[in-house]
Amino acid sequence: MKSLSFLISAFLLSSCAALPAIQEPSADQTKKPITCPSPFLTEKTRFIHAIDVQTAGKTKTVMIGVTVADPARRTFSCAIMSTEGMVVFEAVSGNEGVNVIRALPPFDAPDFARNMMDDMELIFLEPAGVLAGKGVFAGGEVVCRRRKDQDGWIDVVAGHDGRTQIRRYSECGALERTVNLNGNSPDAYKTIELQSAGLMGYSLMMTLIESEVVKDIPATQK
Amino acid sequence: MKRFPYMKKVSMVLFVLLILPAVSVQADDFARLRKDSARISTITADFVQKKSMKILSKPLVSEGKFYYAAPDSIRWEYSRPLKSVVISGKGSTKRYIASGGKMVEDKTGGAQAMQIVLGDVAGWMNGRFDANPAFTAAIREGTDMLITLKPKGKSMTGMIEKIEITVFRKDASVKSVRIVESATAETRIDFLNVVINKSIDPSVFQVVQ
Numbered sequence: 152m153k154s155l156s157f158l159i160s161a162f163l164l165s166s167c168a169a170l171p172a173i174q175e176p177s178a179d180q181t182k183k184p185i186t187c188p189s190p191f192l193t194e195k196t197r198f199i200h201a202i203d204v205q206t207a208g209k210t211k212t213v214m215i216g217v218t219v220a221d222p223a224r225r226t227f228s229c230a231i232m233s234t235e236g237m238v239v240f241e242a243v244s245g246n247e248g249v250n251v252i253r254a255l256p257p258f259d260a261p262d263f264a265r266n267m268m269d270d271m272e273l274i275f276l277e278p279a280g281v282l283a284g285k286g287v288f289a290g291g292e293v294v295c296r297r298r299k300d301q302d303g304w305i306d307v308v309a310g311h312d313g314r315t316q317i318r319r320y321s322e323c324g325a326l327e328r329t330v331n332l333n334g335n336s337p338d339a340y341k342t343i344e345l346q347s348a349g350l351m352g353y354s355l356m357m358t359l360i361e362s363e364v365v366k367d368i369p370a371t372q373k
Numbered sequence: 374m375k376r377f378p379y380m381k382k383v384s385m386v387l388f389v390l391l392i393l394p395a396v397s398v399q400a401d402d403f404a405r406l407r408k409d410s411a412r413i414s415t416i417t418a419d420f421v422q423k424k425s426m427k428i429l430s431k432p433l434v435s436e437g438k439f440y441y442a443a444p445d446s447i448r449w450e451y452s453r454p455l456k457s458v459v460i461s462g463k464g465s466t467k468r469y470i471a472s473g474g475k476m477v478e479d480k481t482g483g484a485q486a487m488q489i490v491l492g493d494v495a496g497w498m499n500g501r502f503d504a505n506p507a508f509t510a511a512i513r514e515g516t517d518m519l520i521t522l523k524p525k526g527k528s529m530t531g532m533i534e535k536i537e538i539t540v541f542r543k544d545a546s547v548k549s550v551r552i553v554e555s556a557t558a559e560t561r562i563d564f565l566n567v568v569i570n571k572s573i574d575p576s577v578f579q580v581v582q
Contacts, residue, residue, distance in 0.1 A: 197430065201455050203472050204481075210472035212481040213455060217428050228428050234435065234457040234470070235449070235487065236424040236552075236560040253531065257481075360454045363430065 167323035173286040187295035188309040190339035191277040203356040278305040409545035410500025416441040445495040461491040
């Protein structure tokens with residue numbers, strides 16, 4: 152038991168890493184002030200995406216995902232269904248936590264709903280937390296780093312190819328998620344690539360089917 | 374209550390008399406449907422599927438093609454918004470999905486779930502609407518026939534409230550299927566351009582490209 156604990160501790164420690172260094176922009180780059188990349192939603196929006204679920208580079212299944220994200224309230228509603236219309240997962244997330252409406256196996260696994268909502272937040276909402284760094288990576292990509300409350304770090308990187316990359320690190324600096332977005336607003340969510348790091352790592356390749364801004368009906372008109 | 378002790382018995386007899394014809398009519402109707410459906414050897418149809426849910430502002434519309442050959446061969450092919458094909462027959466079901474420009478087999482167990490569904494669908498095409506013991510089946514005559522299936526036990530609570538199948542009176546082929554999951558969620562499938570008993574190449578039930 153002691154040796155098992157030691158092995159687990161050693162593995163967890165070895166997963167930790169130093170965060171990529173953020174540098175001051177060079178003299179050429181300081182001609183204009185650095186603006187943090189922000190492809191994130193500014194309005195409540197409904198998305199329907201095709202989600203290609205891959206592990207070890209191979210497609211396992213393709214599902215349809217519906218997401219309603221509200222950046223003002225930082226809330227989500229989401230549903231996953233098969234092409235045949237069978238809803239396998241449905242949940243809402245708000246200030247009271249995650250409320251799972253339906254979860255069929257394997258979407259009923261512990262923490263699936265919480266992890267999914269965390270992924271949605273990473274993709275669609277401007278990271279919460281204080282700005283901990285602003286500058287460029289060694290390759291010259293502009294990066295803004297935010298510190299979540301004792302819960303890790305999020306880098307938002309403007310790639311040279313025009314795409315935006317979001318990286319989430321654990322508290323000890325291990326890379327947990329990488330999200331690549333199509334570019335900056337308003338087309339950022341046409342294609343989304345999410346990669347989860349680790350032994351059970353997976354990739355989600357999301358392709359937009361349709362999207363629309365959601366206007367809430369005032370309670371008096373309902 | 375004791376003033377009319379016979380009333381209870383009379384009521385019971387009346388109830389039985391009223392109910393019995395209805396039950397036998399229902400059984401006759403299902404038998405007739407089975408007989409009429411026995412004439413169907415193949416079906417080819419387009420379909421439009423409309424998925425309604427609280428999270429959607431308007432139904433999500435999917436389209437595709439449906440093929441059936443008696444007794445149990447089915448090809449259920451979606452062309453939009455996502456391409457997918459389910460092929461079922463002889464106790465085997467495979468599901469394929471479009472990924473990276475080609476069709477790949479779904480290995481997640483989605484095919485097994487579809488096998489159960491398509492087993493029932495093949496039964497409906499044969500007119501065996503009351504064959505699944507997990508559902509009670511009722512039939513209502515009208516311009517077309519409406520068959521309502523309701524789950525018997527609680528195993529489908531929160532999954533399916535009822536299934537409504539509309540059948541063309543003229544040829545006993547299925548016109549539409551409405552799967553009601555809850556008060557705010559349902560899937561409706563309408564079959565269009567239905568062609569009956571036209572030969573279908575067997576490769577349709579074997580090959581996915």
